[in-house]
Amino acid sequence: MSSAAASPSLLRRLIEDSRSAMGMALVAILVAAAIFGPMLSPYGPDTADFLATLAPPSSAHLLGTDDLGRDVLSRILAGARVSLLVAVASVGCALVVGVPIGLVAGYRGKRTDAVLMRCMDVLLAFPGILLALGIAAALGASLVNTIIAIAVINTPTIARVARAQAMLVSRLDYVKANRALGFGDMTIMLRCVLPNTLSPVLVQASLMLASSIITESYLSFLGLGVQPPTPTWGNMLKDAISFIDQATWLAWFPGAAIFLTVLGFNLFGDGLRDRLDPRD
Amino acid sequence: MKMLLSRILSIIPVLFGLCVLSFMLLAMIPGDPVTAMLGLDADPQAAAALRTKFALGQPLPIRFISWFGHLLTGDLGRSIQTGRPVLNMVLTALIPTMELGLVALIVSLLIAIPAGVISASKRNSIADYSVSLISLAGLSLPSFWLAILLILFLSIRLQIFPSSGYVPFLEDPVAAIQHIALPGITLGVAMAAATMRMTRAAMLDVLNTDYIRTARAKGLPRRGVIWRHALRNALIPVTTLVGLQLGQLMGGVVVTETVFAWPGIGKLTVDAIFARDFPVVQGAILASAVLFVVINLITDLLYATLDPRLRRRL
Numbered sequence: 292m293s294s295a296a297a298s299p300s301l302l303r304r305l306i307e308d309s310r311s312a313m314g315m316a317l318v319a320i321l322v323a324a325a326i327f328g329p330m331l332s333p334y335g336p337d338t339a340d341f342l343a344t345l346a347p348p349s350s351a352h353l354l355g356t357d358d359l360g361r362d363v364l365s366r367i368l369a370g371a372r373v374s375l376l377v378a379v380a381s382v383g384c385a386l387v388v389g390v391p392i393g394l395v396a397g398y399r400g401k402r403t404d405a406v407l408m409r410c411m412d413v414l415l416a417f418p419g420i421l422l423a424l425g426i427a428a429a430l431g432a433s434l435v436n437t438i439i440a441i442a443v444i445n446t447p448t449i450a451r452v453a454r455a456q457a458m459l460v461s462r463l464d465y466v467k468a469n470r471a472l473g474f475g476d477m478t479i480m481l482r483c484v485l486p487n488t489l490s491p492v493l494v495q496a497s498l499m500l501a502s503s504i505i506t507e508s509y510l511s512f513l514g515l516g517v518q519p520p521t522p523t524w525g526n527m528l529k530d531a532i533s534f535i536d537q538a539t540w541l542a543w544f545p546g547a548a549i550f551l552t553v554l555g556f557n558l559f560g561d562g563l564r565d566r567l568d569p570r571d
Numbered sequence: 572m573k574m575l576l577s578r579i580l581s582i583i584p585v586l587f588g589l590c591v592l593s594f595m596l597l598a599m600i601p602g603d604p605v606t607a608m609l610g611l612d613a614d615p616q617a618a619a620a621l622r623t624k625f626a627l628g629q630p631l632p633i634r635f636i637s638w639f640g641h642l643l644t645g646d647l648g649r650s651i652q653t654g655r656p657v658l659n660m661v662l663t664a665l666i667p668t669m670e671l672g673l674v675a676l677i678v679s680l681l682i683a684i685p686a687g688v689i690s691a692s693k694r695n696s697i698a699d700y701s702v703s704l705i706s707l708a709g710l711s712l713p714s715f716w717l718a719i720l721l722i723l724f725l726s727i728r729l730q731i732f733p734s735s736g737y738v739p740f741l742e743d744p745v746a747a748i749q750h751i752a753l754p755g756i757t758l759g760v761a762m763a764a765a766t767m768r769m770t771r772a773a774m775l776d777v778l779n780t781d782y783i784r785t786a787r788a789k790g791l792p793r794r795g796v797i798w799r800h801a802l803r804n805a806l807i808p809v810t811t812l813v814g815l816q817l818g819q820l821m822g823g824v825v826v827t828e829t830v831f832a833w834p835g836i837g838k839l840t841v842d843a844i845f846a847r848d849f850p851v852v853q854g855a856i857l858a859s860a861v862l863f864v865v866i867n868l869i870t871d872l873l874y875a876t877l878d879p880r881l882r883r884r885l
Contacts, residue, residue, distance in 0.1 A: 413588030417860045418822030421840065422592075425856045428844040429599040505713055509826050512715050513841055532719060532830070536727050546716030554711035561707075 304566055311562020317555025325375040328368035336369035336522045337361065345538045355540040357530060363540065366522040367548050373434070373523045374552065378503040380438045382496050385445035390485075390492060392446070393453025397488075398461045398480050408454065411447035419444040419502075420509055427515040437516045441503050452495045456488035490567040497563050501556035508549050524549045578871060582864055589864070590642060593857040594635050597625070597849050608651060608847045621651070647857070648850035650843075657854035660839060665858070667737050668828070668835030671758065672820050674751050676813070678759025679766055684802075684809075686763075687770025691778060691805075692797050702767060709764025714823060718757045718830040725753060735832035754831040758823055762816045769812045773805035807877050814870025818863040 305311045324331070333353075334340075340360030348355045354363040396407040414422070426440040460466060461484060469479050510516030511525025519526055524545040531541035600607045605621045626634045641648070647657035690702035726734035732752045740747040777783060778801055786796045825837035832838070836855055843851035 409584060409588065412585055413592055416585050416589055416864050417592070417856070418819055418863050420822035420825055421856050421859050424825060424840060424844065425593075425596045425852065426599070428849075428852055429596045501711065508713055509715065512826065513829060515841075515844065528716060528719065535719065535723055539723060542716070542719045542723065546713065546719065549713045549716060550708075550711055553713070554708065557707060557711050 301566060305559075305562050308562050308565070310558050311565075314555045314558025314560075314562060317551055318559050321371055321375060321552050321555065324368050324371035328372055332362070332365035332368050334362040334365045336366045337520050338365075345534060345541075347538070348540055354544045355538065357527075357538070357541055358534055363527075363544055366527060367524065367544055369522045370524045370527060370545065370548065371552075373517055373521060374504050374507060374549075377434070377438055377441065377507040377517070378500045378556075381441035381503050381507075382445060382499050384438065384442035385449045385499070386492070386496060388442070389446040389449030390453045390488070393450040393455075393492075394457050394480055394485060394488065396450070397454040397457025397459075398476070398484055400458070400461075404454070407450070411450050414443065414447040415451075417444075420506060423506055423510060424513070424515060427510055432510075432515045432518055434517045434521070437507060437510055440510070441506050444506070445499050445503065448499070449492060449495060453488050453492050456491050457484050460484050460487045494560060494564040494567055497556065498560035501553045501560065504549065504553055504556070575872070575875075579868065582868055585864055586861060589857060589860045590639060591635070593853050593860070594638055596853055596856065598631060598634075600849075604849070608849055610847075647854035650848055650851050652843075652846050652848045652851075657850050660851060661836065661854050661858045664834060664836045664839040664855070665862075667833055668821075668824055668837065670740065671751060671754055671824060671828070671833060671835060672817060674755030675758035675762055675820060676817060678755050679762035679816075680813070682759065682763040683766035684770055684806075687767045687809075688774055688797060688802060688805075690767070690771045691774030692793075694775065699771075702771065706764045706767040706771075709760060709767070712761070712764075714757050714761045715826045715830055717760060718753070718827060721753050721757060722830075735830075737832075737834050754827050754833050757827050757831075758820060761823055762813075762820065765816060766809060766813060769809050770805065773808045774801060777801045777805045807874065810877055811870055811874050814866060814873065817870075818866040821859040821863050 305315060338361060340356065340362075342360065343352065343356050344358055344360045346352055346356040346360070352362050352364070354367065356362055357366070392407050392411065396404040417425075422444050423440040426443055427436055430436040430439065457480075466479060466483050469483055474482075507516055508523065508525035508528070511523040512529045514526070514529065516525055517523045527545040528542060528549075531538070531545070534541055597604060604625070604627065605618050606613065609618055609621065622628065626637055629637075645658055647661065649656055650660060653660075686702045686705070690699045693699055722734045725731050732749055734753070736750050738746040738750050774797075778797075783796060783801055786800050787793070791800075821836070824833075824835055825841060827833065828835045828837035829841050836859055840852060840855040840859070843849075843855060
């Protein structure tokens with residue numbers, strides 16, 4: 292498990308598998324777009340050109356312009372940054388909160404496990420997007436609140452995966468041996484249990500990046516995520532509906548960006564699962 | 572029987588937790604919730620009335636007990652906007668949502684079961700690879716994008732289906748089917764992707780069992796073995812997934828109903844959020860979550876009914 296994670300050949304094995312290689316390529320494009328987007332963008336994402344409104348794709352505007360004459364390509368590149376930021380930050384927060392909960396529940400068991408997991412069950416009992424909507428509605432629509440909402444819906448799944456693995460590892464002989472040697476619970480959890488719970492958690496986290504990007508786009512599409520003028524793929528699609536019969540490119544390209552990005556993370560996550568968690 | 576009862580009783584703490592969380596949504600509003608609902612320039616009398624109504628001067632636990640007491644009598648409060656009882660609004664919205672869920676389920680099964688069976692029975696063929704690729708693409712497809720593309724092609728270009736609206740089935744069945752087609756396909760495709768994968772995996776497991784080998788050795792036609800003997804057992808785990816997906820559908824309907832102006836629970840929630848009608852938001856989210864838990868419970872019980880080994884344990 293952890294040895295597989297630490298294996299230097301993991302990356303090579305992922306690249307050798309055509310599906311995960313394709314996933315990694317798509318993810319790499321997203322990361323490049325997010326990092327180098329401002330340098331690659333031919334125009335500013337909010338730069339309006341009222342002489343070129345709803346212009347179809349051309350050499351001047353490769354993916355066309357929207358109703359305010361803003362360059363669609365530049366906005367998609369800027370949207371990549373928002374999508375990646377929300378996905379990474381929300382999954383990161385879920386890991387920071389969920390892993391300790393799962394670790395403690397799985398290691399301590401009994402009442403601690405029952406209390407912590409019932410709390411997680413309540414969160415899991417809500418359909419994810421509805422809970423995110425409720426949180427976004429209560430806290431208000433913004434980038435930070437979008438991250439919080441998505442982190443809250445991701446946390447119970449991370450905690451469940453970490454708990455299952457922690458329960459398994461806690462029963463192994465080397466953990467019992469450490470206990471017999473007099474090491475404290477905290478030391479055993481951090482040094483012995485945690486490193487061996489990480490592989491399935493990381494696989495789950497990689498798949499969650501995909502679902503987080505979709506949830507962010509849902510929230511933005513509904514007007515409850517990141518607010519305009521910050522461009523996101525979701526709010527670009529929301530705007531596209533009004534001009535669907537005149538400017539189809541406004542719907543095609545942001546949607547394709549979400550689809551390819553999510554496909555990339557799903558392919559990568561599937562590949563990672565096959566390599567790190569072959570029992571699945 | 573004991574297990575059945577304990578499974579039913581196990582949802583009580585979860586339902587209570589859902590109530591706490593739904594209540595907390597209102598308590599989570601930063602600052603003054605009344606200002607958040609009515610705006611800064613609200614009439615002071617209306618603001619004071621609302622403050623009294625929600626007992627905002629009271630400590631949080633007291634407010635929860637009062638809210639929970641009303642909830643137990645079926646009182647979810649009244650809409651700030653329309654004054655209508657929230658329970659009535661939620662129940663009215665649930666009918667179109669359930670109709671949509673049923674159509675989505677039919678669409679997804681019509682796509683997923685044949686595709687999953689063909690994929691498993693022709694393992695490593697072009698058909699198998701195509702189904703795997705399509706299911707992965709389906710899982711990655713944002714449903715609102717699919718909705719927009721369906722509107723573009725089937726509604727605007729080909730003018731086969733209307734792009735939005737709802738007609739009750741009993742009022743005009745033909746118009747009802749036309750109106751439900753696009754949202755039903757949108758949700759159905761999203762559900763089909765995962766069901767396709769599960770059907771394939773379950774069929775592969777079953778096709779490798781001894782009784783299938785025996786059936787083949789006896790000379791039964793291949794098609795009959797696959798569709799009559801293997802599929803029946805492969806459908807047991809698929810049922811669980813379909814049940815879970817029906818629950819998840821409660822989340823998926825939010826976007827689909829908004830795009831197609833479908834007057835279900837999802838659209839009710841989104842409209843209430845924008846109107847800052849928090850009693851309706853609270854009630855709609857709680858109703859969706861309760862439905863989600865109940866569907867999961869029914870799925871568990873159905874699973875036990877389908878699998879004779881589990882039935883004996885019940």
